[in-house]
Amino acid sequence: MTKQKLELTWIGKEKTPKLEPRILLEDLQKSYHAKERRSENDIYNNVLVHGDNLLALRALESDYAGKIKCVFIDPPYNTGSAFKHYNDGLEHSIWLGLLRDRLEIIKRLLATDGSLWITIDDNEAHYLKVMCDEIFGRPNYKTTITWQKKYSPSNNNKGLASICDFILVYSKSEKFQNNLLPLTEKAKKRYTNSDNDSRGPWISVGYSNQKTPEQRPNLCYDILNPNTGDHIKNLYKAWKYAPETHQKHVAENKIWWGKEGKNDTPRLKLFLAEGHGMTPHNWWPHADVGHTDEAKKEMISLYGADDVFDTPKPERLLKRILEIATNPGDLVLDSFGGSGTTGAVAHKMGRRWIMVELGEHCHTHIVPRLQKVINGSDQGGISKAIDWHGGGGFRYFNLAPSMLEKDKWGTWIISKKYNAAMLAEALCKIMGFKYTPSEEHYWMHGQSSESDFIYVTTKTLDDAHLAAISEEVGEKRSLLICCCAFRLETGKFP
Template sequence: MWAYGQPEYLKHVREDRLWWGKTGNYKLPKLKRFRSEAPSELVPRTLWQAEEVSQTRTARQEMKLLFADEPFSTPKPEKLMQKVISLATNPGDLVLDSFAGSGTTGAVAHKMGRRWIMVELGEHCHTHIVPRLKKVIDGEDQGGISKAVNWQGGGGFRYLRLAPSLLKKDQWGNWVINPAYNAEMLAEAMCKHMGFTYAPSQTYYWMHGHSSETDFIYVTTGSLSHDQLRLIGEEVGGERSLLICCKAFMADAEAFPNLTLKKIPRAILGKCEWDHDDYSFSIDLLAETPDDEPLEDQ
């Protein structure tokens, strides 16, 4: 794909503005731009040479070695990510990539002895990231920075899927518990949202988790009567406290000093932006990128 039409291209040819690489056989030329033509605020304060951090062309070659049949359109060179990670972290530090793409950040962080978390909602999570990291761990990925850091393989990772939204709106627009959640999933999710450690008791049905040695949580989709709450309160006793998250309760919330009563889903409505599968965000306030880049494909 060409960035300019034929008249502009011919103008660049006349002005000797096109650079076809050292060998003169680049597939696409680069457009020459000079410092004197750039606004002063765009002049870089630092310079990373291509020999040090590589370039997009090299990144595509690295991807072809890993996925000959599954190219990725916008990979980053491993040497570039090595530079960034070395400047910002030390061995053993945690590197987060919220838009993992082809998994370059995680692969480089792994080879450099960093821990990492990658997040990706696209299908290339399965087509690129997971297979790539398996090759890194098995020592089969000898491209990129592998030889420079003497990478021989090792380590591991866990692959976690994003859970469905705990709350959904019903046909009337009311927030309800997502039917995809069973009792155990609901109890574990509520423990996370309310700040408790999920640890179901084998002795007490009302003990789903704890925040301390004497503070516990009970989660149920049922409606609790005054008598049910009284019996639970007696079993909890005066030396312990219990947070009860339930659909409804038919009692004075202040009647049981060792019990705290909260209704679900009301208790967690404000804790998240619920039922968003795309996790989109507004870009209205993001800074605009200048049209003129220092180097670009013609």
């Protein structure tokens, strides 16, 4: 019997594009930095790429594979009614293929402890979930967050009105650990001090695990209630903590046995002064993270009333995601840059960021927005909440054209748009070398290790050239030469 598996399939699924790893060309006229350093935490090496996001992701792979802590993408929803800046309403199979090709590269870009967050509506959410299970593995599915994008349903809708979108969350591996959220004022009021503990207000949390004793035998042991002398067994569930951790809790007087001291199971005291956060959940009401009307008002303040995306995301929504998934200095990627919300929020929160956008709104929306963030004039969104006053900068890159083009006879040749430096960098990327041109050795354009190098030239090399290079490279180093042609005596170089 043929081995079968459960999978989502669509027309053209077996067709995967062969992508040339392009180089990125910085446009110094569009790169932008603050005139002065505002703090020691200013970040200047953020990256904005203008170009096709599939080719851009491939271009980023050689430098950023395994380094991205958080990817947030807000792809076209394939509804036929999305904003004018994108070609939404793609045929279903094309849409699935478009996302699959990009998600496979995104997975390679993610750090082992990284995570992916995708916003989607209920039109494609279930198909996307199955596809992401296949790419990332079902064990790495974390949750589906329900975001209340509207505070009231539209009266123009004759059917069942949609007031929510969804955020699928996946990790690269089991090493992902989310952060706790800061305590709200409402949450702080839950802390009391019924036993007049000198450490101040506290709450208690359960001591039992969701795993059974059979699943976690190392977390099954007797716990002594010092008030009654009873040895407590947890017959149906394991404890949350290892024996040595429990003894630490006992020594720190953090075990709570109830008001009378006779509860059947212990609880752990968490003190407000210790700064414990809140565990994130998957229901995000608009009161906590904003709604689309809030986002549109943010856009109007930035661009004017006549040029607003139909489905922008509020800055508070991105702030919540980055609070959970990242720490200051971590690297964030958004390959569907849109209006630039991800980069703006990441910048204000002290995260490094990379954004990719193909459309002209890269120049009409993203660049002006980021300039306002950097010079401190953007005081909308989360700016006041985090006391943002500007700083940092970003580098603007264009995606280079293909290295190859056809001449008038239909023969593939090196593109005339490539100069020597571009060609050397492109060959380094294609051959798996890091482009690090040496000022000392003309033949050292890149390297893949401490002793492995590459030399790129359009010249024809003869015996004399090769002999001179060989002598300079030496026996303990290796050199890959990419040249137009070479002439040498047979057997001279074994």
